[in-house]
Amino acid sequence: MTPKAAAIIPAAGSGTRMNNAIPKQFLSLAGAPILVRTVSKFACCSFISQIIVAAPKDSLADTENMLAPLQVKETPIQVVQGGLRRQDSVSAALNAVNEDIEVVLVHDGARPLVSTDLIERCYQKIVSSGAAIAAVPV
DSSP states (O other): OOOOEEEEEEOOOOOGGGTOSSOGGGSEETTEEHHHHHHHHHHTOTTEEEEEEEEOGGGHHHHHHHHGGGGGSSSOEEEEEOOSSHHHHHHHHHTTSOTTOOEEEEOOTTOTTOOHHHHHHHHHHHHHHSOOOOOOOO
C-alpha cells in the first residue's frame, strides 16, 4: 500500500528582498503565476492526497481564486493563513494536514522549477528511510 502524502507549500512571503510591490509567488512566469506553476507540479503526483498552501493573510481569497483551476484534479488544495516567518506558515499548514496522511513534503511556493521526478524521488526516499531532503547540483 502506498502511504498517503500531503504537500505543504509555504507561500506567505512578502517578497521584500525582491524589492517588488507584488510578492514573487504571485508574479507571472511564462504566462502563469509562479505559485500556480509550483502547486501544479505537486497536483500531478499520484501519491499526493492533499495540498496545503500557506498564503499571506491579505491574499487568502486571491490565492484560492488563483488555484481554483487546479481544483479539477483529484487532489484537494486548501489555502490557510501563513505566518510572519516560514516556520509559522509550515506550522499552520501542518495543523491542517488530514489525519490519514503518513508523509509530508514541504516545498517553497516561489520555487516552480521543481520536477515531478524530484518530488517522486523524495517521496520514495521518505517511504524507504523515514526522511529526505532534495538537493540538486548547480
